[in-house]
Amino acid sequence: MPSLPTCDTLLLKLETGVLHITLNRPDSRNAMSLAMVAELRAVLAAARDDRSLRALVLRGAGGHFCAGGDIKDMASARSAGAAAYRELNRAFGSLLEEAQCVPQVLIAVLEGAVLGGGFGLACVSDIAIAGADAKFGLPETSLGVIPAQIAPFVVKRIGLTQTRRLALTAARFNGAEAERLGLVHFSEADEHAIERRLDETLEQIRQCAPGANAATKALLLASDSEPLDALLDQAAEQFAAAVTGDEGSEGTLAFVQKRAPNWAQ
Incomplete structure (x- = not known):
């Protein structure tokens, strides 16, 4: 694996093909500083x-996922004027783009505060597991600002109608409601249930070929923007390459031999 960058705001742990990334600013409920954004982008x-990495697990230290943007960074940018605010804001949007498109499965474990920027990170995950008592919200308008970089990702995750309601009221809601909205896939009663769900999800991911997962994720993301005819032509080419490639050959042989494929052993 390429060497991981040294981080001051993140904890990194590599375990059986899974990279656990923990936002580690618990004193600020893991508020997203410019330094944290830069470190996350470098890790991604x-x-x-x-390809030895099958999944990335993103979570927060100290009982919270992420309480949004760092107010101290915003205050520091004030003296530099609008250009500094644009740079600060756009850097987070770049992080969301990059996180959404990583070839590995991105799992978000959401506990405590999941606000603003944390809400945005939840929206770019492939699989989201929340505590039932987690606190979700888009508080930006209550602070006199806008969810500028987050908004497009929220709309794609839960739809325009619900995003309008949540963004224009700054309403708070829990993990159970987040599951109802389709923001998260699972709402679990307590920390033990969250860990069981995470372990089960990682075991399911390990049954899937990593190359096939990466190509499937890219295809699904492209389906949101590419013309259908061109997308299907490209998908047919990718299918032919996959079925005749190493993973496809191994997968079909394993099926015939009634054994687990090599990536699942």
């Missing part, structure tokens, strides 16, 4: 091309 870049 280092992990991107490593």
Whole structure:
């Protein structure tokens, strides 16, 4: 695996093909500082091309996922004017784009505060597991600002109608409601249930070929923007390459031999 960057705001743990990334600013409920954004982007870049990594698990330290943007960074940018605010804001949007497109399965474990930027990170995950008592919300308008970089990702996750309601009221809601909205896939009663669900999800991911998962994820994301005819032509080419490639050959042989494929052993 490519060497991971040294981080001051993140804890990194590599375990059986899974990279656990923990936002580690518990004193601020893991508020998203510019330094944290830069470190997350560097970690994602280092992990991107490593096919031995099957999944990335993103969570927060100290009982909270992420309480949004760092007010201290915003205050520091004030003296530099609008250009500094644009840079600060757009850097987070770039992080969301990059997180959404990593070839590995991105799992978000959401506890405590999941606000603003944390809400945005939840929306770009492939699989989201929340505590039933987690606190979700888009508080930006209650602070006199807008969810500028987050909004497009929220709309794609839960739809325009619900996003309008939540963004224009700054309403707070729990993990059970987040599951009802389709923001998260699972709402679990307590920490033990969250860990069981995470372990079960990782075991399911390990049954899937990593190359096939990466190509499938890219295809699903492209389906949101590519013309259908061109997308299906491209998908047919990818299918032919997959079925005749190493993973496809191994998968079909394993099926015939009634054994687990090599990636699931």
